[in-house]
Amino acid sequence: MEVNWPDWLNFDWLDLGWLELPWVDTNWFHDNWYGLLLLGFFWGVVVFTMVGALTAVYVYVERKVSARIQGRLGPMETGPHGLLQTLVDVVKLAVKEDVRPAAADALAFRLAPLLVVVPAVMAFVVVPFGVPMVIRDLNVGILYFLAVPSVTGVGLLLAGWASYDNYSFLGGLRASAQFISYEIPRTLAVVTVVMLSGSLSSAGLIGAQADTTWFVLLLPLSFVIYAVTTLAEVNRVPFDIPEAESELVAGFHTEYSGFRWSLFFLGEYASLTTASAFAVALFFGGGLGPVLPPVVWFVLKTAVIVFFAVVLRFTLPRFRQDQLMALAWKYFLPLSLVNLLLAGLVMKAVF
Amino acid sequence: MSEELLADVFFLLGFGVAGLMLPMVPLLLLRYIRPQHPSAVKLQPYESGVVQTTAPRRPFHMAYYNFALVFIVFEVETVLLFAVSPVLRDASWMDLLKAGIFVVLVSDGLFYAWRKGALVWK
Structure with missing residues (x-):
């Protein structure tokens, strides 16, 4: 790939080499297992802090957008235009009593929020923020992106089961059924992109799109399948059956309160962000774009997709459970199998 | 295991x-700040204001099992496709045809399940 980026972008600054501390041998981080462990730990702390801050912004944006759509003002009291509202909410959640039902399974009840939030955030490792920039360019990056956040499904089921609550139990069951149903069309849509990019690394993905064009132009059907199934995967409207407020009283997290509850929220927003970021990487050329640096392009494109998901939430009604399953198995799965064959033809035409 | 993989x-x-650690440390520390006044009524499971009458851990809808079975078939298929797909770009028409035949054969499983009524949510 022959692209001339400015030096400071080409520089492998994610490897801490840019620190150039005279007393630190930066190679040390890559030569020893404990160095790698530390490096991973460092990036873990950075990414988790970032996601926490991002979620606060999301909550504010979502409340403001919903207010605009519904003809309200939204949060206005705390700070100018309610800007500090989320911050205050975090404090409220942190000092709220943590109620665990007496009949609940203590260990599973504690473990479930962690199983939801940690895999969702771990997916950030392979997100290609800029053209040369990935936190760690795993050679199985795309497979990793599909596999690791799937653990979230186990977390939802566990939360529902552990709560010892009928609503939660149903919510957990529905969540896992929906999760596995939409997983297959989604994976098959990503497989078509892998066919065109010729590698499973997420940096290679951007390189392949720099050589040809945005994959959304070559595989429009794949993008449609990916977009709809991803909404289902992150439990967004119109696929929020597992946590339907009016039927299941919040579903799998009915019994959760305070900080533990906010972890579910964090996980949901983190997976929405990574899924949107990967939609950009898979179909919209990642950070490729004129004039502006790649990172800015990447963030802009991701923001547009996330904004679209937020608007959808307040525009569409919810699917019914049987409609939801029929849509996945009778429409999207056959469609994605046909799409797989079509993508083979497109691939032969392009390369 | 290769060295690169081990490093990853x-x-x-x-x-x-x-x-x-990042979610767990605040959870442990906040234990000393937040109020903790459990009572027998507060620790009951939520059931829209009435006392819970049916235990949630009971046999549930059979349809979940059907979908889980079909899911496993297709999940294995997608894993196999992941192994094949990166090299298809430089493959010949013949190899592409073979991969296509594989996809068609597995699709047949979907239509079998469909005909048998496994995909109906009832």
């Missing part, structure tokens, strides 16, 4: 430990 695994291990 250690990196991810460090990342995961950080990921577990």
Whole structure:
């Protein structure tokens, strides 16, 4: 790939080499297992802090957008235009009593929020923020992106089961059924992109799109399948059956309160962000774009997709459970199998 | 295990430990700040204001099992496709045809399940 980026972008600054501390041998981080462990730990702390801050912004944006759509003002009291509202909410959640039902399974009840939030955030490792920039360019990056956040499904089921609550139990069951149903069309849509990019690394993905064009132009059907199934995967409207407020009283997290509850929220927003970021990487050329640096392009494109998901939430009604399953198995799965064959033809035409 | 893979695994291990610690440490520390006044009524499961009458851990809808079975068939298929798909770009028409035949054969499983009524939510 022959692209001339400015030096400071080409520089492998994610490897801490840019620190150039005279007393630190930066190679040390890559030569020893404990160095790698530390490096991973460092990036873990950075990414988790970032996601926490991002979620606060999301909550504010979502409340403001919903207010605009519904003809309200939204949060206005705390700070100018309610800007500090989320911050205050975090404090409220942190000092709220943590109620665990007496009949609940203590260990599973504690473990479930962690199983939801940690895999969702771990997916950030392979997100290609800029053209040369990935936190760690795993050679199985795309497979990793599909596999690791799937653990979230186990977390939802566990939360529902552990709560010892009928609503939660149903919510957990529905969540896992929906999760596995939409997983297959989604994976098959990503497989078509892998066919065109010729590698499973997420940096290679951007390189392949720099050589040809945005994959959304070559595989429009794949993008449609990916977009709809991803909404289902992150439990967004119109696929929020597992946590339907009016039927299941919040579903799998009915019994959760305070900080533990906010972890579910964090996980949901983190997976929405990574899924949107990967939609950009898979179909919209990642950070490729004129004039502006790649990172800015990447963030802009991701923001547009996330904004679209937020608007959808307040525009569409919810699917019914049987409609939801029929849509996945009778429409999207056959469609994605046909799409797989079509993508083979497109691939032969392009390369 | 190759050295590169091992390096990735250690990196991810460090990342995961950080990921577990960041939600867990505040949870443990906040225990000393937040109020904790449990009572028998408060610790009951929520059931829209009435006392819980049916236990939630009971046999549930059979349809979930059907879908889980079909899911396993297709999940294995997609894993196999992941192994094949990166090299298809430089493959010949013949190899592409073979991969296509594989996809068609597995699709047949979907239509079998469909005909048998396994995909109906009832």
